[in-house]
Amino acid sequence: MNKESFLVIGSNCFSGSHFVQGALSKGFNVYGISRSDIPNQAFFPINWKKRKEETLNGKFFFFKINLNHQLDELIEIIDQYMPTYIVNFAAQGMVAESWLDPTHWYQTNVVAQVALHDQLRKRKFIKKYVHVTTPEVYGSIDEGWIKEIDSFNPTTPYAVSRAACDLHLKSFFKAYEFPVVFTRSANVYGPGQQLYRVIPRAILSARTGKFFELHGGGNSNRSFIHIDDVVSATLKIAFDAEPGTTWHISTKEAISIRKLVETICKLTSVNFESIVRLTEDRLGKDQNYLLESSSIRNKFNWCDQISLEEGLLGTIDWVDSNLEYLKQLPWNYIHKK
Numbered sequence: 001m002n003k004e005s006f007l008v009i010g011s012n013c014f015s016g017s018h019f020v021q022g023a024l025s026k027g028f029n030v031y032g033i034s035r036s037d038i039p040n041q042a043f044f045p046i047n048w049k050k051r052k053e054e055t056l057n058g059k060f061f062f063f064k065i066n067l068n069h070q071l072d073e074l075i076e077i078i079d080q081y082m083p084t085y086i087v088n089f090a091a092q093g094m095v096a097e098s099w100l101d102p103t104h105w106y107q108t109n110v111v112a113q114v115a116l117h118d119q120l121r122k123r124k125f126i127k128k129y130v131h132v133t134t135p136e137v138y139g140s141i142d143e144g145w146i147k148e149i150d151s152f153n154p155t156t157p158y159a160v161s162r163a164a165c166d167l168h169l170k171s172f173f174k175a176y177e178f179p180v181v182f183t184r185s186a187n188v189y190g191p192g193q194q195l196y197r198v199i200p201r202a203i204l205s206a207r208t209g210k211f212f213e214l215h216g217g218g219n220s221n222r223s224f225i226h227i228d229d230v231v232s233a234t235l236k237i238a239f240d241a242e243p244g245t246t247w248h249i250s251t252k253e254a255i256s257i258r259k260l261v262e263t264i265c266k267l268t269s270v271n272f273e274s275i276v277r278l279t280e281d282r283l284g285k286d287q288n289y290l291l292e293s294s295s296i297r298n299k300f301n302w303c304d305q306i307s308l309e310e311g312l313l314g315t316i317d318w319v320d321s322n323l324e325y326l327k328q329l330p331w332n333y334i335h336k337k
Contacts, residue, residue, distance in 0.1 A: 004127075005029040006238075007078060010089030011062065012036050014193045015132065015185075015227060017044050019087060020060060022231035027057035031081055033074060033090075035066040042322040043192045067112045075119050085238050086120065087130040088113075094333050095136065095158045102157035109161035114168055121178045129180045130238050135248075135289045137163040137184075145292035148184075148246040170244075179243040183234055186250055186289040190227035190311060191318030195326065196333040199224070199312065202261050203319045205275045206268040208327060213279045218258030223290050225251050226306035226314075236300045250291035251304045267312055 006023045010016040011032030017039075023030050038044055061081075065074045067090055078086075092098075092108035120129060138146050139153030152167075154160045172178040189199045205212035233249040241247060255263075265272045296302050306314075319326060 004084035005031065005081065007031045007033065007081070007083035007086045008089065009033045009067070009086065010091070010132075012038055012044070013089050014043075014190075015188055015230065016087075016089035017192065018190070018227045019089070019231050019234060022228075022235055024058040024060060026235065029058050030060050031077065031083060032060060032062045033065050033067075033077070034062070035064065035068075035090075037064060038062060040325065042318075042325055067116060068108060071112070071115055071119070074116070078120075078123060082123075082125045084125070084127045085130065086126055086128075087132065087234065087238060089132045091132075091134075091162065093158070095156050097333060098156055098158035098161070102161075105157050105161045106164075109158075110164045110168070113165045117169060117172055117178070121172055121176045126179060128238050128241070128243070129178065130234060131166070131169055131180055131182050132234070133166050133182050133184055134159070134162050135184050135186045135291055137166060138289075141290065145290045146248070147292045148248055148295060173244045177243070181237055181241045181243060182246040183237055184246065184248050184291060185225060185230050185233075186291050187222045187224045188227050188230050189224050189315060191315055193227075193315070194333075195329060195331045198257065198260070199264070199315055200319060200326075201331055202264045203268065203316055204326060204331060206265060206270040207319060207323060209275065210331075211277045212261065212275050214258060214261060214276050215279050217278050218256055218261060221254050221256050221290065222260075223251050223254050224260065224308055224311075225249065225304060226311040229304040229306055232305075233296055233300075233302050236302055237296070240300060247296045248291040248293045249296060250293040251308075252293070253308065254290050255308070263309070264312060264316075267309070267316060 006028050008016055008020055008030055011020050012034035020030050020032055063077055092105045098105045120126060135146060136159035137152045137154050138150055139155045152163045154163045169180045173180050193200050195201060202212050230249050237247050261276060262272050
């Protein structure tokens, strides 16, 4: 058993729950923090019956904590268990909805985070603090692939809130040598993802016949990466990256949203025109998110292993295995204050 341990903030979200699985499989004890209860087994990979069996040598301990209201309780847990690594997936997400009540996004993504970091910087037992952030901070890039050194140009309340937190953490690194590292992944997907995301939503539309709304005709370009590849990269970064550094986790392949949905329709044997409705684009939507990822490839000999078709087939299998349950759930984003 490893003596070192992980504390994962946002442990019940899609990416966080997969990371918990990855850390447990390496033999680490993991302390999970989330404002939500542990979800149904369909969304929590530790319990998936259809998932390939893995030896979980570590143990998982869960604490229901809301970062906006229970910082003192969280710090008590951190002081009690003294985790070696902290990985923070917690953030108020969703770009379009951030325009509706931006104060909620700034509260969760900036104010609560700054209060947390001001406490964490005093805990010298923390070897590494991995801040999982977003390419939204760069804004739209019309051509080419974004590098880690590119300037911030956020265009939505969500993106501004994430950029503000990133800049705050950079100042803590410079002032206090706080051992923060930053990761940015674009368009992560896989089994267990929230149903309002494009890939599970398109698969559900294909399986049920409900219409899928394709914003702006689906002309924006993205580079989709499977969650298992993101987990392997994040573990390498947690262990080996120098504090103060930023790392892009991405594939090298780009695809338009329209082409992605067409591919899903082909894999599910559904006619594209029969389920897709073209709609206007969302306010503030950026055209391209293409992350240049040579740094992590060259430094840590990392590369993505799961092709888009393989990952889509695995996600389709997950939907099919849980279809009756998933059909009962809302497919739209529901905002939690």
